[in-house]
Amino acid sequence: MEVTADGCFVDVYRLLPPQGEPEIVHAAMPPSASILELGCGTGRVTHPLAELGHEVVAVDDSPAMLAHVRAETVCARIEGLDLGRTFEAVLLASHLINTPRDDDRRALLAAARRHLAPAGRLIVEWHPPEWFDGVASGQGGRIGEVAVELAGVVRDGDLLSATVRYSAGGRRWDQEFTCRRLALDDVLAPADLVFDGWLTADRRWFAARAGRRG
Template identity: 65%
Template sequence: MEQGAFTADGCPVEVYRLLPPGDEPGVVHAAIPDGAPILELGCGVGRVTHALLDLGHQVVAVDESPEMLAYVRADKVCSKIEELRLGRVFDAVLLGSHLVNTASVVDREAFLSTARAHVTPGGRVLVEWHPPEWFESVREAQGGRLGEVDVRLERVVRDGDLLSAVVRYSVAGGSWSQPFTCRRLDSEALNAALTRAGLVFERWCTDDRTWFSATSA
């Protein structure tokens, strides 16, 4: 049974509260100087935010969902990423949750442009994405366990560069579903999107190439 609050894009808030931070905080921490201030775009309930605080970073956390932000223990701003105008810059800007793979070209360019506008000269934009090979490997019923939450993919549909599916979350007798659509980007498309935002690819941050850093052009 689905219950609790959902964000505008269908994220079940109660489930996101239960998801562990995983490896993401360590990836971010290793890619930037100790104590570097971070702007986190699309922070959700603070799953990664709180771990970054524990690692000694100052974090300004941004999300458009008041329901998500209610659980964040950091400086926070309720705003859509594309509308954010803080008038300050950060040593690191974090764009996680595969947001760069949004199906919308307009949204992708807006997300990257916001990141570029808020990073210091010489600072890093850290991006999590689905590399092209991920799109080839996705299968029905694929998933696993994240903390106490069982995660499975259902109704996988491919349409050119687009992949749509439903994520099924199950925990403690409850079940939630979240549909999504994402776009496959090859290296040429990714670099073109970065260039249009005034960014340039720097390096891969993980061996599986799911995280990379970019700097201002």
Template identity: 70%
Template sequence: MFTADGCSVEVYRLLPPGDEPGIVHAAIPEGASILELGSGAGRVTHALLDLGHPVVAVDDSPEMLAHVRAETVCSKIEELRLGRVFDAVLLGSHLVNTADDADRAAFLATARAHVAPGGRVLVEWHPPEWFESVRDGQGGRIGEVDVRLGQVVRDGDLLSAVVRYSAGDRWWPQAFTCRRLAVPALEAALAETGLAFEGWRAGDRTWFTAVPA
């Protein structure tokens, strides 16, 4: 089963949470409430629940949300308006690197609208150096899933590729296009939606926090 944007529900159920829950947990207070934008099947959600955080999981795929053991909201991120705020808003999956500038602004605006005063927005992104290093065949094993990139094409600041997920004798392709953002462009995109860059939350600069400006 695939979602509208080409994600395999089965793959996202197989993938382990990885380092993401620990990065998020270290950046916010104990028991902080979290709004997770683009939760998928709960890969990170469930680990955050285990760490003591109440989570509201948002995704536009009911097939993904059917596997989430938390409060869920089926909605596109850009259309979400809950009328509630949270101690932390999580925008993972490199969504900020979307090729569409309007989508990026809408994602960040939703995050800003739902973060409490004094709260934080946690964002996962592809830093500029990642775009320089990407090559066909690059990847590795994540839990029981092998992940490999192929058909890498660069066009200015845009990079397109196909991810091939495989587990046992099963495999699933997923195409994507993302945009390289220099740090000044990132800071400008945050500022346009009322957020300010706060700091890096991972040594490889793949996660950062932003706060209400």
């Protein structure tokens, strides 16, 4: 069983289909825009974006994940990434910015900012503040053939910890996580980014653009 450094199960991510993410990203940018995808996993969003006509460079720090990606790949930690080029869009999905460590968040957004073309857009998926109020143990559903259930939800101030239980084909995988409730302005401004609109009605996706520095 292959597990990444941050506790993700490669077998699970190979089974999970996209859930509308490629269409959200595609609608937020010009046709054929170049995309830097930060934290691509096994390519479940990468591949549909390429099929929609985008040139995608996919970044992950797991060789086991990248082995399944059919696109240009870079094996590296996001925080230290510097490709020496910019993109019309930078994608930061999977709620990565809700990491509990402020230093890690600042490094993620700095990496996104330095790869963003002057007129480019940063596309972000996050847990909005209202999600923290409503989430509870026992919530779940299905993503393709994978059953998903949330267990052991614990709140501690702005932090929320829980376990995601995945099951498929008689197998089960438990993945623990901790995330932080964020105020959007406090997150974007230090990274020289400005809010550029909600991309979904539930406010789980938003866009940002480069600020005036640089």
